[in-house]
Amino acid sequence: xxxxxxLCWGVCGLVLGAAAGVAAVAAAGAIAAGPTxxxxxxIIDVGHLPPLLRLPxxxxxxxxxxxxxxxxxxxxxxxxxxxxxxxxxRAGAAGAFEKIPLRRTDDVAYGRYVAEVPAGLASSPEGxxxxxxxxxxxTGASLTVPSAGAAAPQLSLPLERAVVVDLGAHDFGSTRHxxxxxxxxxxxxxxxxxxxxxxxxFGPIGPSAFDVAANGDVAVxxxxxxxxxxxxxGRHAADTPVDVTGGIADMAxxxxxxxxxxxxxxxGRTPELRSFAPSGALRxxxxxxxxxxxxxxxxxQGPEVQQEPSEQxxxxxxxxxxxxxxxxxxxxxxxxxxxxxxxxxxFRAGTSEARIAELVGDHxxxxxxxxxxxxxxxxxxxxxxxxxxxxxxxxxxxxxDEFLVLTLGARGVESSFSVDxxxxxxxxxxxxxxxxxxxxxxxxxxxxxxxxDRFDLEVNR
Amino acid sequence: MSLLRPRVVFLAAFLVALSLAAAKAALATFVSANCNYNAPxxxxxxxxxxxxxxxxxxxxxxxxWGGGCWNDNDVDEGxxxxxxxxxxxxxxxxxxxxxxxxxxxxxxxxxxxxxQWGRLRNVHGxxxxxxxxxxxxxxxxxxxxxxxxxxxxxxxxTHIGMVYQRGTSGADQIVEAKCEACGTxxxxxxxxxxxxxxxxxxxxxxx
Numbered sequence: 001x002x003x004x005x006x007l008c009w010g011v012c013g014l015v016l017g018a019a020a021g022v023a024a025v026a027a028a029g030a031i032a033a034g035p036t037x038x039x040x041x042x043i044i045d046v047g048h049l050p051p052l053l054r055l056p057x058x059x060x061x062x063x064x065x066x067x068x069x070x071x072x073x074x075x076x077x078x079x080x081x082x083x084x085x086x087x088x089x090r091a092g093a094a095g096a097f098e099k100i101p102l103r104r105t106d107d108v109a110y111g112r113y114v115a116e117v118p119a120g121l122a123s124s125p126e127g128x129x130x131x132x133x134x135x136x137x138x139t140g141a142s143l144t145v146p147s148a149g150a151a152a153p154q155l156s157l158p159l160e161r162a163v164v165v166d167l168g169a170h171d172f173g174s175t176r177h178x179x180x181x182x183x184x185x186x187x188x189x190x191x192x193x194x195x196x197x198x199x200x201x202f203g204p205i206g207p208s209a210f211d212v213a214a215n216g217d218v219a220v221x222x223x224x225x226x227x228x229x230x231x232x233x234g235r236h237a238a239d240t241p242v243d244v245t246g247g248i249a250d251m252a253x254x255x256x257x258x259x260x261x262x263x264x265x266x267x268g269r270t271p272e273l274r275s276f277a278p279s280g281a282l283r284x285x286x287x288x289x290x291x292x293x294x295x296x297x298x299x300x301q302g303p304e305v306q307q308e309p310s311e312q313x314x315x316x317x318x319x320x321x322x323x324x325x326x327x328x329x330x331x332x333x334x335x336x337x338x339x340x341x342x343x344x345x346x347f348r349a350g351t352s353e354a355r356i357a358e359l360v361g362d363h364x365x366x367x368x369x370x371x372x373x374x375x376x377x378x379x380x381x382x383x384x385x386x387x388x389x390x391x392x393x394x395x396x397x398x399x400x401d402e403f404l405v406l407t408l409g410a411r412g413v414e415s416s417f418s419v420d421x422x423x424x425x426x427x428x429x430x431x432x433x434x435x436x437x438x439x440x441x442x443x444x445x446x447x448x449x450x451x452x453d454r455f456d457l458e459v460n461r
Numbered sequence: 462m463s464l465l466r467p468r469v470v471f472l473a474a475f476l477v478a479l480s481l482a483a484a485k486a487a488l489a490t491f492v493s494a495n496c497n498y499n500a501p502x503x504x505x506x507x508x509x510x511x512x513x514x515x516x517x518x519x520x521x522x523x524x525x526w527g528g529g530c531w532n533d534n535d536v537d538e539g540x541x542x543x544x545x546x547x548x549x550x551x552x553x554x555x556x557x558x559x560x561x562x563x564x565x566x567x568x569x570x571x572x573x574x575x576x577q578w579g580r581l582r583n584v585h586g587x588x589x590x591x592x593x594x595x596x597x598x599x600x601x602x603x604x605x606x607x608x609x610x611x612x613x614x615x616x617x618x619t620h621i622g623m624v625y626q627r628g629t630s631g632a633d634q635i636v637e638a639k640c641e642a643c644g645t646x647x648x649x650x651x652x653x654x655x656x657x658x659x660x661x662x663x664x665x666x667x668x
Contacts, residue, residue, distance in 0.1 A: 005467060009467040009468070009470045009471040037533040037534050038533050038534060038535060040533075043514065043517055045513075045517060047513075047626035047634075048626070049627055049628070049629065050629065065510050065611060065626070066510070067510055067513040067514050067517060068514060075517065075533075076515055076518060076578075077504075077511070077577065078512050078515050078577065079506070079508065081514070108508070108610075108611065110610070112510060197642070200526060200555075201555045201556045201557065201619060201638075202619060202620045202640045202643075203617055203619050203620055246642045247642050248643065248648070264643060264646070264648060265643075265644065265646070269521070269535070291647060292634055292647050292649060293649065294628055294630055294632055295630070295649075306630070308626070308634055308649065309626065346629060346630055348627075348628075348629060348630060348631030351607040351608070352607075354631070375607040375654075376631065377631055377632075377654020378631035378632040378653075378654060379630050379631055394631075394651070396606070396655075397656075398606060398660075399656055400656050401654050401655060421656075423655060429632045429648075429649045429650055429651050430630060430651075
């Protein structure tokens with residue numbers, strides 16, 4: 001009888017103990033887990049390619065794709081949502097906006113929601129400025145693009161008297177050799193080596209960005225090894241540890257040696273920009289305004305970031321003080337700010353055309369229209385060099401790609417050459433080239449390591 | 462004799478069971494605790510912009526090699542997993558798993574229909590990035606990169622990402638499950654002009 005009673009107590013203990021164990025872990029898991037599922041009604045995003053630079057007679061059509069869940073359905077149902085919205089347009093960069101409701105079309109390729117800018121506004125010699133407020137008509141969720149709306153609208157400028165550069169068909173295989181290799185490192189983690197990240201479902205990722213000082217010193221962001229590596233006079237000089245996430249980041253080094261790193265993610269929902277002292281100590285970090293970035297450059301007043309979906313360059317700092325996300329958005333503009341205060345606007349149009357304009361204020365000062373019989377990929381670099389503009393663009397086919405370096409002057413191309421893409425390892429999207437002095441530098445890689453090559457540009461002042 | 466008192470026996474049994482149960486429960490992975498193996502539902506339509514919304518759900522939910530199950534709370538509940546390990550059961554898809562699910566494909570490579578998989582359905586699909594690049598499977602075809610539009614994809618021998626929007630620089634915003642450190646998100650990439658990548662189109666869009 002006693003044995004049976006003991007057995008009962010033991011079984012009860014086992015059952016209750018097991019239940020308590022499962023409950024305890026479940027409770028701990030619930031506490032540790034993140035928030036519950038997001039409200040689908042809050043999901044809204046946009047795809048939009050702003051027509052920054054328009055040729056005479058080109059139709060001013062604004063197209064948007066609005067991404068949000070369909071009414072009353074799970075986002076995974078994949079039905080297009082009941083979206084709508086308005087575009088607010090005005091001639092030039094000042095004055096009152098005119099409201100144009102978006103029209104829904106069947107053309108999702110370039111944007112299902114369309115607004116035709118009235119001819120009277122589109123033909124303004126000062127172009128037109130606009131912003132759009134997009135809505136999920138069912139839930140009321142809305143999104144403004146560019147994100148500051150009327151405070152920093154997008155600008156679309158007419159191209160009068162463009163210098164046409166016709167490249168014809170690109171001649172692959174006639175590449176120029178570098179004048180010097182100014183940095184070189186085999187893959188690895190030791191000093192003087194460069195980190196390489198490889199995985200089964202992504203290609204090799206090497207140092208994701210670099211920068212070059214006025215004296216030719218090279219700094220390479222070795223994000224895999226959490227450091228910035230430096231080369232002086234072609235020799236590895238130092239490693240500076242930096243606290244980075246290890247993802248593909250862009251980098252710019254300020255004149256005083258401070259290091260700005262634009263990370264792919266952040267603590268919040270948008271990526272963050274981190275500022276390091278020349279010693280590598282983290283000074284501060286700040287989120288950027290938009291969900292996505294494409295490039296980071298140093299402007300005359302601090303770092304500027306090209307952000308999407310606004311497709312604007314936004315200042316991140318003023319006088320060593322980070323700007324709030326709202327202040328970044330309110331400073332948005334279509335081009336990158338140059339040291340002389342002018343602005344350089346890049347617009348890759350269609351499949352094989354690039355338009356480059358230099359602005360003074362909101363007015364086009366000089367403009368080039370580059371056309372090609374070979375498809376053109378991204379504009380990797382557009383930088384002033386004295387009174388010229390150096391452009392690096394990427395012609396490509398299904399099987400080939402190279403970078404084409406153009407020096408643009410008042411009459412068109414003053415000089416050009418091709419360089420091997422040397423892109424075995426991935427970098428940040430628009431971080432493969434930098435201009436310092438009158439030399440162009442390229443961050444390249446092969447299966448054995450990474451390198452930085454220098455190409456001296458023969459440009460007379 | 463005192464060890465055989467009922468209360469002592471109960472306590473000992475309780476503690477042993479508690480430890481074992483807690484250890485077993487604690488070893489549960491995200492997949493084993495949350496995901497299912499439900500059959501997909503067939504759907505007559507498939508829209509490019511609607512499919513972008515499907516992809517948006519996967520943002521911030523992490524990356525898991527060989528994976529295909531995620532919730533929608535914007536937290537990666539299987540972070541810092543070792544490379545090339547699917548057995549850790551973490552949250553998120555990998556690049557080809559995300560594409561398979563967003564493109565509503567079938568496990569049968571000869572079936573070009575549209576199949577809606579739930580976000581908590583753990584499925585990777587039969588295709589690697591290299592398969593997609595080669596246009597393997599009835600629903601998939603190679604496609605000229607210059608003509609790729611929203612929800613077409615660029616694939617290399619190891620990676621695939623879907624077009625979200627082309628940018629003014631000529632680079633593309635791509636929605637992709639990139640890597641453990643990168644997660645799943647929208648990133649600007651230059652796959653279009655990179656000759657190691659080819660264009661891929663999912664056939665059969667409604668619009």
